[in-house]
Amino acid sequence: xxxxxxxxxxxxxxxxxxxxxxxxxxxxxxxxxxxxxxxxxxxxxxxxxxxxxxxxxxxxxxxxxxxxxxxxxxxxxxxxxxxxxxxxxxxxxxxxxxxxxxxxxxxxxxxxxxxxxxxxxxxxxxxxxxxxxxxxxxxxxxxxxxxxxxxxxxxxxxxxxxxxxxxxxxxxxxxxxxxxxxxxxxxxxxxxxxxxxxxxxxxxxxxxxxxxxxxxxxxxxxxxxxxxxxxxxxxxxxxxxxxxxxxxxxxxxxxxxxxxxxxxxxxxxxxxxxxxxxxxxxxxxxxxxxxxxxxxxxxxxxxxxxxxxxxxxxxxxxxxxxxxxxxxxxxxxxxxxxxxxxxxxxxxxxxxxxxxxxxxxxxxxxxxxxxxxxxxxxxxxxxxxxxxxxxxxxxxxxxxxxxxxxxxxxxxxxxxxxxx
Amino acid sequence: xxxxxxxxxxxxxxxxxxxxxxxxxxxxxxxxxxxxxxxxxxxxxxxxxxxxxxxxxxxxxxxxxxxxxxxxxxxxxxxxxxxxxxxxxxxxxxxxxxxxxxxxxxxxxxxxxxxxxxxxxxxxxxxxxxxxxxxxxxxxxxxxxxxxxxxxxxxxxxxxxxxxxxxxxxxxxxxxxxxxxxxxxxxxxxxxxxxxxxxxxxxxxxxxxxxxxxxxxxxxxxxxxxxxxxxxxxxxxxxxxxxxxxxxxxxxxxxxxxxxxxxxxxxxxxxxxxxxxxxxxxxxxxxxxxxxxxxxxxxxxxxxxxxxxxxxxxxxxxxxxxxxxxxxxxxxxxxxxxxxxxxxxxxxxxxxxxxxxxxxxxxxxxxxxxxxxxxxxxxxxxxxxxxxxxxxxxxxxxxxxxxxxxxxxxxxxxxxxxxxxxxxxxxxxxxxxxxxxxxxxxxxxxxxxxxxxxxxxxxxxxxxxxxxxxxxxxxxxxxxxxxxxxxxxxxxxxxxxxxxxxxxxxxxxxxxxxxxxxxxxxxxxxxxxxxxxxxxxxxxxxxxxxxxxxxxxxxxxxxxxxxxxxxxxxxxx
Numbered sequence: 001x002x003x004x005x006x007x008x009x010x011x012x013x014x015x016x017x018x019x020x021x022x023x024x025x026x027x028x029x030x031x032x033x034x035x036x037x038x039x040x041x042x043x044x045x046x047x048x049x050x051x052x053x054x055x056x057x058x059x060x061x062x063x064x065x066x067x068x069x070x071x072x073x074x075x076x077x078x079x080x081x082x083x084x085x086x087x088x089x090x091x092x093x094x095x096x097x098x099x100x101x102x103x104x105x106x107x108x109x110x111x112x113x114x115x116x117x118x119x120x121x122x123x124x125x126x127x128x129x130x131x132x133x134x135x136x137x138x139x140x141x142x143x144x145x146x147x148x149x150x151x152x153x154x155x156x157x158x159x160x161x162x163x164x165x166x167x168x169x170x171x172x173x174x175x176x177x178x179x180x181x182x183x184x185x186x187x188x189x190x191x192x193x194x195x196x197x198x199x200x201x202x203x204x205x206x207x208x209x210x211x212x213x214x215x216x217x218x219x220x221x222x223x224x225x226x227x228x229x230x231x232x233x234x235x236x237x238x239x240x241x242x243x244x245x246x247x248x249x250x251x252x253x254x255x256x257x258x259x260x261x262x263x264x265x266x267x268x269x270x271x272x273x274x275x276x277x278x279x280x281x282x283x284x285x286x287x288x289x290x291x292x293x294x295x296x297x298x299x300x301x302x303x304x305x306x307x308x309x310x311x312x313x314x315x316x317x318x319x320x321x322x323x324x325x326x327x328x329x330x331x332x333x334x335x336x337x338x339x340x341x342x343x344x345x346x347x348x349x350x351x352x353x354x355x356x357x358x359x360x361x362x363x364x365x366x367x368x369x370x371x372x373x374x375x376x377x378x379x380x381x382x383x384x385x386x387x388x389x390x391x392x393x394x395x396x397x398x399x400x401x402x403x404x405x406x407x408x409x410x411x412x413x414x415x416x417x418x419x420x
Numbered sequence: 421x422x423x424x425x426x427x428x429x430x431x432x433x434x435x436x437x438x439x440x441x442x443x444x445x446x447x448x449x450x451x452x453x454x455x456x457x458x459x460x461x462x463x464x465x466x467x468x469x470x471x472x473x474x475x476x477x478x479x480x481x482x483x484x485x486x487x488x489x490x491x492x493x494x495x496x497x498x499x500x501x502x503x504x505x506x507x508x509x510x511x512x513x514x515x516x517x518x519x520x521x522x523x524x525x526x527x528x529x530x531x532x533x534x535x536x537x538x539x540x541x542x543x544x545x546x547x548x549x550x551x552x553x554x555x556x557x558x559x560x561x562x563x564x565x566x567x568x569x570x571x572x573x574x575x576x577x578x579x580x581x582x583x584x585x586x587x588x589x590x591x592x593x594x595x596x597x598x599x600x601x602x603x604x605x606x607x608x609x610x611x612x613x614x615x616x617x618x619x620x621x622x623x624x625x626x627x628x629x630x631x632x633x634x635x636x637x638x639x640x641x642x643x644x645x646x647x648x649x650x651x652x653x654x655x656x657x658x659x660x661x662x663x664x665x666x667x668x669x670x671x672x673x674x675x676x677x678x679x680x681x682x683x684x685x686x687x688x689x690x691x692x693x694x695x696x697x698x699x700x701x702x703x704x705x706x707x708x709x710x711x712x713x714x715x716x717x718x719x720x721x722x723x724x725x726x727x728x729x730x731x732x733x734x735x736x737x738x739x740x741x742x743x744x745x746x747x748x749x750x751x752x753x754x755x756x757x758x759x760x761x762x763x764x765x766x767x768x769x770x771x772x773x774x775x776x777x778x779x780x781x782x783x784x785x786x787x788x789x790x791x792x793x794x795x796x797x798x799x800x801x802x803x804x805x806x807x808x809x810x811x812x813x814x815x816x817x818x819x820x821x822x823x824x825x826x827x828x829x830x831x832x833x834x835x836x837x838x839x840x841x842x843x844x845x846x847x848x849x850x851x852x853x854x855x856x857x858x859x860x861x862x863x864x865x866x867x868x869x870x871x872x873x874x875x876x877x878x879x880x881x882x883x884x885x886x887x888x889x890x891x892x893x894x895x896x897x898x899x900x901x902x903x904x905x906x907x908x909x910x911x912x913x914x915x916x917x918x919x920x921x922x923x924x925x926x927x928x929x930x931x932x933x934x935x936x937x938x939x940x941x942x943x944x945x946x947x948x949x950x951x952x953x954x955x956x957x958x959x960x961x962x963x964x965x966x967x968x969x970x971x972x973x974x975x976x977x978x979x980x981x982x983x984x985x986x987x988x989x990x991x992x993x
Contacts, residue, residue, distance in 0.1 A: 043755075045753040045939055046896050046898070048898050048899055048937045048938070048939065051937045058937060059754070060753070063753045063754070063755055082933055082937060085930075086933070089898050089906065090898055092906065093898075093902040093905065122926070122930075123930070124906070124909055126902075126906070147898065148895065148896065148898075148901070161453075162453075162454065162455040163454065163455045163458050164455065165457070166457040166461040167748060167895065167896070169465070170464070170731065170749075170891075170895045171891040171892055171895050171901070172890050172891065172901065173891075174893075174895025174896070174901060177460065177461070178457065179455040179456055179457035181456065182457070303982060310972060313971060313972050340984040340985060340988065341988050361989060363989045369986070370982075370985045371982060371985070372981055372983070372984040372985065373981075375976075375981070378974070379974065380974060380976045
């Protein structure tokens with residue numbers, strides 16, 4: 001085949017005529033993110049993450065076969081944001097609880113979240129109840145995580161050529177279902193292949209999903225990180241007044257606070273430049289001063305959380321949501337796919353330890369009311385910054401704080417920027 | 421049995437047993453050598469095919485916006501009361517099963533329902549009571565159903581009417597005898613005919629492309645799947661002038677050399693099937709279909725009607741082709757035109773009912789006649805279906821270039837405020853724009869005009885649209901599937917009264933993302949009206965939004981957030 005030349009973002013590239021754009025770009029050192037495109041598969045054009053502009057018109061990159069003279073835009077601010085938005089749509093449409101997902105660290109979608117720098121989603125999470133189907137012989141299908149990319153539909157076939165997966169329903173009810181009869185015919189190897197081509201944690205093979213430990217996974221590679229030692233800050237403290245910080249844990253597990261303490265002795269240096277006001281660290285219960293920064297761990301699951309959060313908004317110049325729970329609800333939001341009634345009945349009336357014929361759900365006017373679902377903080381008050389992670393790394397948290405307070409530059413190494 | 425016959429096979433089971441059983445699926449899967457889940461995927465794609473037993477009478481009540489404003493809720497309640505069934509529930513009653521369905525092409529006679537695909541129009545609670553009683557008594561549906569014919573309310577002067585003039589079978593076709601395919605194509609090209617389904621793609625260009633393709637087989641498909649809510653103009657053509665449309669198809673076959681044709685008829689119009697098939701037989705009897713048509717050697721063409729099964733997206737040409745092939749009606753990626761790679765990979769022409777009918781009239785009346793009508797860029801007339809808050813809903817054949825104001829006057833609209841052009845995926849206009857002309861130069865219209873007066877809630881209109889798109893997306897690409905759900909959440913926020921200026925900005929931005937990235941027209945245009953309405957009815961939305969609490973910067977309704985808890989605690993004590 002003859003080589004042709006085309007342009008990506010103004011740069012002249014060459015590739016074999018008719019090559020898929022994703023591959024052609026890769027050969028020229030340009031990365032176009034995609035989730036549905038997969039090696040030899042016919043272009044599916046389902047995920048739309050690879051949206052680029054061809055001669056000014058938006059089109060899915062994986063459906064383009066390069067031809068001479070094509071003018072392609074890939075990394076314009078508009079397209080970068082659009083791609084991020086599509087990924088965010090996937091995150092809000094499904095129920096992607098990274099901290100509890102077996103594929104975390106090995107998940108292409110999560111990795112693209114890191115690549116595109118998604119800290120929080122601009123869209124509200126939909127929290128639709130979806131099933132996890134463990135009935136098949138080898139495979140477990142978790143519909144919460146499926147992005148309907150169709151890779152498995154196109155790629156996973158039995159030896160005698162039958163489809164194992166297929167889309168069912170349409171519209172918002174579309175899902176990828178599995179054929180039990182055909183699935184039983186899959187070999188162990190084929191099943192593992194299905195798990196591997198799934199760009200999320202939707203297809204898992206029983207007994208295989210944790211075979212690679214966290215930390216050693218595909219996207220856990222360590223890169224260099226730029227951090228300034230805290231001691232360097234001391235110079236500025238003479239000129240600057242001590243900054244005041246407040247922290248709180250709403251509907252969270254205090255894990256983020258634990259992580260804050262993980263800077264170990266560094267906290268002594270920190271105390272020289274900042275002062276803590278209301279915080280579990282100081283045990284100050286009420287604001288006694290106006291603060292520069294408020295760090296919020298956890299989302300809002302009851303009326304008390306909302307009151308505390310609003311108080312923080314009033315008393316802090318800058319509010320930061322720290323960790324997944326604060327950013328979008330996190331693990332407590334797992335209850336969001338169920339009606340509140342079901343949750344409370346399960347815990348107080350029908351649980352193994354509840355009295356027989358129990359009818360009363362504990363309540364008192366002084367006990368905070370439970371909200372119908374867990375809300376992310378930015379739906380209640382304005383949040384200025386988000387630090388993802390479950391929990392975020394200690395250095396990550398303090399680097400952000402220092403950056404805000406002292407305009408100190410920092411970079412976050414890939415393995416430290418995480419949703420789990 | 422092969423894959424292309426799948427939809428008919430499924431219909432067979434559906435009609436015979438009221439549903440498609442596990443057994444039926446296994447049987448079909450075995451015959452086609454595919455896995456059961458694949459058949460399941462196709463059955464579940466269409467909302468007229470059921471996987472659970474249904475009653476003897478399946479009632480589909482239309483929930484489009486026009487119906488909603490004309491009393492949908494009352495009719496729904498009446499059906500539930502009279503039958504004792506709940507909408508959307510199976511296994512309740514041997515006799516009845518109730519479902520909501522999107523527009524059934526009877527917007528001029530709403531509220532309307534289909535009972536076993538027989539139309540029942542202008543429903544009132546009393547009427548519902550009578551119908552259900554009659555059905556319980558065993559009366560024949562054919563006997564008690566309504567006449568679904570839409571009234572033709574307006575046609576231009578005789579020398580300007582194109583469609584609704586006298587029609588005699590074969591008049592246009594006779595001209596083929598003395599003209600080569602190139603001559604005929606040239607006439608279509610000179611008349612500047614453009615696709616009337618809404619895309620306005622030059623018809624001659626499409627037909628020429630098919631003609632020039634070297635394809636072992638070629639196909640002509642008539643898209644009679646008009647699912648855009650508020651549209652029923654194709655229905656009136658199918659009902660009044662089926663022959664004209666068929667002649668158009670034959671003309672395109674003559675030009676392109678295709679030997680097979682399909683009419684993809686939406687299931688909602690099943691009651692027209694008999695008429696269309698009779699017309700086809702008449703054509704055959706007159707040597708206008710079949711072999712050596714009109715005595716022209718080797719001019720062979722046959723047409724077959726394929727019934728859809730309830731999927732709006734199948735109106736998109738590539739989704740329609742997929743559906744015909746026996747697949748899920750998912751739009752194809754836009755790599756090829758159907759004329760390059762269409763039905764079963766062969767070159768295929770897909771055109772709308774009105775396009776074919778217009779083509780036949782162009783050949784019959786000549787370009788000289790057509791060119792005197794309309795505007796410089798839009799030649800001839802346009803069939804419009806008008807519904808909503810007008811005294812005279814129905815079919816209007818207008819000359820291109822007529823203003824919205826004139827149309828509103830003709831149909832006797834009462835205090836029109838929000839006018840929807842070309843259905844939910846089209847555009848909305850406000851009072852300032854009523855002087856705009858319906859034509860390519862100004863305001864293009866695919867065939868539907870819905871008029872809403874100033875007492876109608878714009879939020880309700882938009883919510884209805886978004887809900888429709890959310891359910892009718894083929895579900896295969898992220899922005900359309902997820903985007904429409906997300907927008908629906910935003911509209912709920914407007915309804916709740918906790919919407920801020922920021923929310924409206926976000927709707928616009930998010931709509932833009934959907935437009936940019938969706939795979940087919942459905943997703944690209946589904947947010948159109950919503951985004952447009954925010955600007956065009958700014959005053960309305962300014963009243964709807966509230967100023968966010970200054971110190972919190974976000975509006976949050978705490979009372980609503982604890983209402984579940986409050987009622988639960990009250991109930992358990």
